[in-house]
Amino acid sequence: MHVRTVIRIAAVIVSGAIFISACDRQSPTAPDSPACSYIVTPSTATVAAPGQAITVHVQTTAACTWSARSQVDWITLSAGGNTGPGDIVLTVAANEGSAERSGAVTIGEREFGVRQSARVVAPCEFVLTSPSGTFGPEGGKGHLALQTSATCNWTARSTANWLTVRTTTGVGPGEVEYEVSPYDGTEQRQTTIIVEQASFTVRQDPRPSGPCQYAVDATSALLHWHGAVGDGLDIRLTTTSHCAWSVTSGASWIDLVTPAAGTGSAVIRVRVGAYTSEVTRSAPVMVRWPGATAGQNVWLTQEGCRYALGPLTDLVPASGGRRRGSIFATPVTTSCAIGCLWELRTDVPWIHFTGSTTGSGDDDFFYNVDINTSGAPRTGTIKLTTGGVITVTQDQ
Numbered sequence: 001m002h003v004r005t006v007i008r009i010a011a012v013i014v015s016g017a018i019f020i021s022a023c024d025r026q027s028p029t030a031p032d033s034p035a036c037s038y039i040v041t042p043s044t045a046t047v048a049a050p051g052q053a054i055t056v057h058v059q060t061t062a063a064c065t066w067s068a069r070s071q072v073d074w075i076t077l078s079a080g081g082n083t084g085p086g087d088i089v090l091t092v093a094a095n096e097g098s099a100e101r102s103g104a105v106t107i108g109e110r111e112f113g114v115r116q117s118a119r120v121v122a123p124c125e126f127v128l129t130s131p132s133g134t135f136g137p138e139g140g141k142g143h144l145a146l147q148t149s150a151t152c153n154w155t156a157r158s159t160a161n162w163l164t165v166r167t168t169t170g171v172g173p174g175e176v177e178y179e180v181s182p183y184d185g186t187e188q189r190q191t192t193i194i195v196e197q198a199s200f201t202v203r204q205d206p207r208p209s210g211p212c213q214y215a216v217d218a219t220s221a222l223l224h225w226h227g228a229v230g231d232g233l234d235i236r237l238t239t240t241s242h243c244a245w246s247v248t249s250g251a252s253w254i255d256l257v258t259p260a261a262g263t264g265s266a267v268i269r270v271r272v273g274a275y276t277s278e279v280t281r282s283a284p285v286m287v288r289w290p291g292a293t294a295g296q297n298v299w300l301t302q303e304g305c306r307y308a309l310g311p312l313t314d315l316v317p318a319s320g321g322r323r324r325g326s327i328f329a330t331p332v333t334t335s336c337a338i339g340c341l342w343e344l345r346t347d348v349p350w351i352h353f354t355g356s357t358t359g360s361g362d363d364d365f366f367y368n369v370d371i372n373t374s375g376a377p378r379t380g381t382i383k384l385t386t387g388g389v390i391t392v393t394q395d396q
Contacts, residue, residue: 037109040059051092051094055087070090088107097118124153229271239264249285254271275304278304279304315395320370325367377395
């Protein structure tokens with residue numbers, strides 16, 4: 001028996017073209033592409049607080065395209081995707097917060113999870129130091145040096161109302177300024193300055209009891225014409241810490257450098273300027289205190305810029321001639337006379353100086369006396385602007 005397959009073919013001619021249609025079979029089609037799959041290695045990461053870069057490998061077939069997207073702003077990607085297998089770098093920023101955080105990156109159809117630790121904050125430690133923590137009854141100002149880490153916040157306070165903390169808050173190392181009030185009690189008192197976990201004890205002594213006694217180390221002082229400038233002249237007053245005193249100047253040319261009043265022992269400093277007059281001057285520095293003796297004067301005597309001439313007289317013949325005179329400081333020493341200027345002058349036209357008429361310190365000078373043709377004796381003088389006279393008498 002024979003089986004015959006009949007294929008029906010229809011031909012259609014359209015504008016010279018022949019179209020053949022096989023009615024009993026379907027036309028062939030291209031096969032479907034296989035679905036893309038992705039494997040991400042590693043699949044998760046745990047990162048320390050400082051952050052780091054993580055390389056993630058994406059495994060897939062060559063024709064598969066994939067994209068990558070971060071779900072949080074603290075993870076950034078080296079690329080937004082690729083085709084086929086490849087790597088992508090995830091950069092995790094530092095975690096400045098105090099709590100752990102989690103985020104994710106979508107790579108292809110996979111989710112890559114990231115967990116990051118919180119920043120480890122070292123506990124703040126505080127150390128207080130000071131050169132002294134004991135005050136007298138008069139009180140005063142003080143400061144503490146505070147040592148701590150740069151990011152540590154702190155507050156400062158006192159446990160007593162007689163100590164005022166001036167610097168109450170800060171960040172990092174610094175100084176804590178404070179002030180202690182005067183105290184009239186009879187027993188020592190103390191309080192504490194507290195800065196977070198650190199503390200510092202401040203003590204204040206009472207006023208001593210008993211009568212006051214005073215002593216001044218000098219009753220007078222002699223100054224040359226330069227005076228006492230720069231560090232000045234010191235007068236030392238000795239007494240107990242609770243005993244009051246005051247000081248005043250007895251002349252406008254004596255300047256007080258130190259405070260005009262105080263309690264306890266002190267150095268009283270004065271300054272005296274230069275004095276170019278030839279007349280000696282004196283004035284007191286008046287130290288005063290309560291009590292029977294009332295106080296003490298310290299007399300300051302200042303010698304001026306003063307010179308003498310020699311000889312005191314000069315007898316010159318009628319023929320005149322070259323003569324010699326001497327200048328010497330009196331009563332100050334030669335070294336004290338440095339800078340103390342002198343000038344020679346004469347009141348007659350027949351005396352002529354042969355050298356310089358100005359200078360300082362001890363020196364000799366020369367002068368000429370003209371011939372006396374007047375027929376009578378004559379007299380003239382040589383003078384220094386800072387003292388001293390030579391009387392010149394010439395025969396006829």
